Amino acid sequence: MQTLEPVETSVEKGRDSLSRGDIAGTLASLWEALTTYFAEPSASDEATRRAVAEEILNLIRVTLDHETVRRVWNTGSVVPEGQTLRSLPEFLTLNAQMRQILAQIIQLRHSRTTVLITGESGVGKELIARAIHLESNLREGPYIPFNCAAVEPELLESRLFGHRKGSFTGAVSDQRGVVRAAEGGTLFLDEVGELSLEVQPKLLRFLQEGEVQPIGDDRPTKVKVRVVAATNQLLETMVAAGKFREDLFHRLNVIRLRVPPLRERREEILPLAEQFLRQLAERERKQLSFSEETRNILQNYHWPGNIRQLRNEMERVAAYAENWQVVTPDLLSEHITRYKPPITKVSAPTATEGKTLLEIPNGTALQDIVDAVERHVVENALQRNKFNISRTSRQLGVTRKGLYIKCERLGIALKEKD
Numbered sequence: 001m002q003t004l005e006p007v008e009t010s011v012e013k014g015r016d017s018l019s020r021g022d023i024a025g026t027l028a029s030l031w032e033a034l035t036t037y038f039a040e041p042s043a044s045d046e047a048t049r050r051a052v053a054e055e056i057l058n059l060i061r062v063t064l065d066h067e068t069v070r071r072v073w074n075t076g077s078v079v080p081e082g083q084t085l086r087s088l089p090e091f092l093t094l095n096a097q098m099r100q101i102l103a104q105i106i107q108l109r110h111s112r113t114t115v116l117i118t119g120e121s122g123v124g125k126e127l128i129a130r131a132i133h134l135e136s137n138l139r140e141g142p143y144i145p146f147n148c149a150a151v152e153p154e155l156l157e158s159r160l161f162g163h164r165k166g167s168f169t170g171a172v173s174d175q176r177g178v179v180r181a182a183e184g185g186t187l188f189l190d191e192v193g194e195l196s197l198e199v200q201p202k203l204l205r206f207l208q209e210g211e212v213q214p215i216g217d218d219r220p221t222k223v224k225v226r227v228v229a230a231t232n233q234l235l236e237t238m239v240a241a242g243k244f245r246e247d248l249f250h251r252l253n254v255i256r257l258r259v260p261p262l263r264e265r266r267e268e269i270l271p272l273a274e275q276f277l278r279q280l281a282e283r284e285r286k287q288l289s290f291s292e293e294t295r296n297i298l299q300n301y302h303w304p305g306n307i308r309q310l311r312n313e314m315e316r317v318a319a320y321a322e323n324w325q326v327v328t329p330d331l332l333s334e335h336i337t338r339y340k341p342p343i344t345k346v347s348a349p350t351a352t353e354g355k356t357l358l359e360i361p362n363g364t365a366l367q368d369i370v371d372a373v374e375r376h377v378v379e380n381a382l383q384r385n386k387f388n389i390s391r392t393s394r395q396l397g398v399t400r401k402g403l404y405i406k407c408e409r410l411g412i413a414l415k416e417k418d
């Protein structure tokens with residue numbers, strides 16, 4: 001008769017993994033234990049089978065109760081709140097979606113896969129690319145950022161892949177090109193949507209075959225380079241319009257990190273503002289702090305230029321302010337102090353009164369309207385269900401995790417107010 005010993009060994013292994021916080025290892029052992037248990041239905045006597053089943057169940061229970069699993073369940077992120085990268089401590093992530101990105105950067109540590117970072121201008125795409133490099137095992141190698149939009153189209157191929165002396169007018173010496181300069185490290189291709197249709201097949205060949213052919217060379221050269229690309233354009237739309245090759249898009253889009261705009265992670269505005277003010281004031285040998293009114297204005301502004309705009313604003317403040325000054329609103333740019341947050345009121349949609357759902361002043365950004373509608377629907381559903389998360393998420397057709405993430409993003413408290 002078969003014994004259940006292998007099952008117990010797997011459970012033991014699972015407990016060991018859990019004690020080290022290795023959730024993936026724990027789940028793998030649990031899977032092993034369960035499949036072995038069910039593969040041998042007649043192994044051991046009934047009492048032993050029960051005892052072993054109880055051990056498996058126990059391990060499932062403690063796994064579900066593990067803080068990492070609970071955190072993923074509650075916040076949708078494996079990264080503890082407030083965790084930063086040792087390699088890039090100024091990279092701040094206080095929002096659930098940003099912590100998810102941080103978790104992905106950490107998960108990608110041992111990978112060389114191409115990553116595509118998308119998001120509006122100034123959201124931090126380049127900082128994320130640098131984080132990916134610094135966290136990877138290529139960190140000792142070079143990190144070469146290259147902005148595809150900053151080079152004349154006719155020089156792009158040679159800047160990327162290099163050329164031989166004399167291969168065209170003006171080629172006065174051999175050039176290695178940025179791809180080969182990044183050998184053994186990471187090439188950050190910024191604004192990749194700007195690449196012309198002529199250069200795109202050459203980039204594709206490099207990504208697929210790992211080789212480049214400098215202009216004027218008759219043979220391709222092998223290179224080992226990890227590529228991280230970024231764009232603030234909708235590449236899918238460009239593909240549909242025939243401006244970006246579909247095969248190149250798929251080759252770049254292996255892992256996609258979507259970086260949300262600052263207005264969708266409002267909990268980061270003041271911490272970022274404070275971090276920038278501290279850094280930039282230090283450069284000016286000043287000690288500065290915000291008045292309450294200034295904090296309110298910064299918090300409620302919509303930051304169309306995202307983090308870059310916030311940083312520039314802080315640079316301006318740091319330059320104008322006197323040492324030890326409390327920064328009052330008159331030191332902020334006028335378009336920021338004059339800005340009025342658009343949504344003033346969300347009224348319940350009551351058909352009988354024939355009212356519109358929202359009062360939307362002119363010039364309201366679409367995202368703000370969508371957020372306001374979502375907030376209204378989610379808050380109502382929560383109240384109707386007395387803040388029961390399972391029922392609310394079922395009713396709204398989202399997962400529990402999805403509901404938690406939504407509430408965090410929209411700033412909805414998940415407990416009934418007293």
Ligand SMILES: Nc1ncnc2c1ncn2[C@@H]1O[C@H](COP(=O)(O)OP(=O)(O)OP(=O)(O)O)[C@@H](O)[C@H]1O
Nearest residue numbers: 090091092120121122123124125126127232307308
């Ligand atoms: N999460 C963050 N924490 C701290 N600083 C940040 C963060 N994200 C961005 N920054 C800072 O904001 C500025 C703009 O970021 P970055 O240059 O990475 O944006 P970008 O998305 O590449 O912008 P663009 O599309 O305009 O090139 C930089 O100074 C960067 O260091």
Ligand SMILES: [Mg+2]
Nearest residue numbers: 122125126190
């Ligand atoms: Mg950039």
